[in-house]
Amino acid sequence: xxxxxxxxxVFQNDLYINATGTAVGPKEKDGPLKETFDxxxxxxxxxxxxxxxxxxxxxxxxxxxCIQKLNYTYDDVDFFLAxxxxxxxxxxxxxxxxxxxxxxxxxxxxxxxxETLALGSALVDGGFANRIIAATSSHNATAERQFRYPTEYxxxxxxxxTATVTGSGAALVSKEKGKVKITSATIGxxxxxxxxxxxxxxxxxxxxxxxxxxxxxxxLGREPSDYDLIVTGDLSGVGSPIVKDxxxxxxxxxxxxxxxxxxxxxxxxxxxxxxxxxxxCSAVVTYGHLVEQIAKGELKRVFVVATGALLxxxxxxxxxxIPTIAHGVVLESVEVEG
Amino acid sequence: xxxxxxxxxxxxxxxxGQLLLDFIKITPAHVMTLFVVTGAVLDGFGxxxxxxxxxxxxxxxxxxxxxxxxxxxxxxxxxxxxxIGIGMGMFELTSSGISAAILFSFLAALIFKPKG
Numbered sequence: 001x002x003x004x005x006x007x008x009x010v011f012q013n014d015l016y017i018n019a020t021g022t023a024v025g026p027k028e029k030d031g032p033l034k035e036t037f038d039x040x041x042x043x044x045x046x047x048x049x050x051x052x053x054x055x056x057x058x059x060x061x062x063x064x065x066c067i068q069k070l071n072y073t074y075d076d077v078d079f080f081l082a083x084x085x086x087x088x089x090x091x092x093x094x095x096x097x098x099x100x101x102x103x104x105x106x107x108x109x110x111x112x113x114x115e116t117l118a119l120g121s122a123l124v125d126g127g128f129a130n131r132i133i134a135a136t137s138s139h140n141a142t143a144e145r146q147f148r149y150p151t152e153y154x155x156x157x158x159x160x161x162t163a164t165v166t167g168s169g170a171a172l173v174s175k176e177k178g179k180v181k182i183t184s185a186t187i188g189x190x191x192x193x194x195x196x197x198x199x200x201x202x203x204x205x206x207x208x209x210x211x212x213x214x215x216x217x218x219x220l221g222r223e224p225s226d227y228d229l230i231v232t233g234d235l236s237g238v239g240s241p242i243v244k245d246x247x248x249x250x251x252x253x254x255x256x257x258x259x260x261x262x263x264x265x266x267x268x269x270x271x272x273x274x275x276x277x278x279x280x281c282s283a284v285v286t287y288g289h290l291v292e293q294i295a296k297g298e299l300k301r302v303f304v305v306a307t308g309a310l311l312x313x314x315x316x317x318x319x320x321x322i323p324t325i326a327h328g329v330v331l332e333s334v335e336v337e338g
Numbered sequence: 339x340x341x342x343x344x345x346x347x348x349x350x351x352x353x354x355g356q357l358l359l360d361f362i363k364i365t366p367a368h369v370m371t372l373f374v375v376t377g378a379v380l381d382g383f384g385x386x387x388x389x390x391x392x393x394x395x396x397x398x399x400x401x402x403x404x405x406x407x408x409x410x411x412x413x414x415x416x417x418x419x420x421x422i423g424i425g426m427g428m429f430e431l432t433s434s435g436i437s438a439a440i441l442f443s444f445l446a447a448l449i450f451k452p453k454g
Binding site for chain 2: 044045141149151152153154155156158197
């Protein structure tokens with residue numbers, strides 16, 4: 001039975017991340033994980049005429065890098081699952097127009113990275129595909145304009161605000177043996193604790209992450225100590241302490257095993273307020289740094305929980321609260337077997 | 339002394355704006371419109387002109403003076419042309435400021451590329 005417990009999948013076949021591709025912008029290049037990214041751009045425009053084209057270039061670059069590592073072409077991939085933060089998911093849709101891989105567009109805000117990876121793995125596990133690519137992207141200038149204010153507007157940001165990561169991450173999943181195994185996934189429920197402030201998404205998303213993590217433990221009968229690392233997507237400096245406290249109330253102590261991609265990708269002195277956010281935040285940290293560590297065996301079992309704030313500017317203007325979601329995928333080092 | 343008064347008064351208006359942004363959690367656009375309306379209301383009571391006499395540039399530079407100018411223009415228009423004059427006069431005093439904003443934005447957009 002693949003469905004395990006209430007909302008988790010334990011994959012029946014051995015599924016692997018065969019290759020990943022990451023492309024990031026200048027600020028991420030300047031950060032502590034710079035060595036782990038495949039392609040870095042010195043300019044936020046990435047050599048393109050506008051921000052949207054720049055984001056598309058990032059996603060295209062990430063996917064191309066990913067399949068080139070395996071000497072594949074687009075034809076070798078059965079399905080392409082992707083999403084981003086722009087209206088109507090234009091980055092993913094326009095990239096799919098170009099690469100012509102049969103395409104499933106998905107939106108889970110910043111949880112899209114693990115949403116696409118989980119569903120893509122399920123497709124492969126169920127025999128609906130042999131190889132899939134899961135990809136997502138975000139761009140600082142496009143996302144800030146989409147969800148907050150255009151940066152040219154010069155609105156001040158409070159310390160609880162996060163900085164959208166410029167980048168894109170892609171992963172190719174198949175049953176062909178690789179170094180990083182995908183073993184299970186937990187699909188989240190939408191949580192809403194009544195936060196209205198789009199400048200405090202960390203607080204808004206923390207309950208969704210806590211919900212998914214505790215449900216994962218219950219569904220699989222596991223403990224936090226079964227993991228080397230439980231990493232959330234972009235809760236940042238504000239949401240991370242909240243998720244740890246919420247899980248403690250549920251009887252799960254993750255104080256020593258939890259980290260957040262939003263805190264890993266930048267140095268605190270990079271003017272990023274509470275930390276990094278955006279689809280690319282969890283994607284480039286997971287498909288860069290974490291996959292590298294897992295492949296080397298330095299991390300044996302990692303639970304990546306990507307968190308998404310499902311708001312839109314119109315809903316914010318109508319004074320709605322922010323619904324949030326978190327999806328988690330378990331990645332394991334192949335050496336852990338036996 | 340004149341400069342000091344202007345600096346302190348203009349600065350205090352900005353302090354109020356910053357406090358509103360930090361503690362009331364309203365958007366920058368709300369603060370701006372609030373200030374414009376405040377300037378217009380104060381002018382309606384004849385207070386803003388006295389404030390300008392006292393603070394000089396400290397009162398004319400902040401956005402509150404835009405409200406003051408709007409009202410002055412509207413009143414003048416109303417005196418000359420009646421009800422329709424309100425609409426005609428409203429932007430008379432402020433038009434050079436608005437035109438300058440459009441012109442200089444255009445020129446800047448021609449030369450520079452946004453940095454994000």
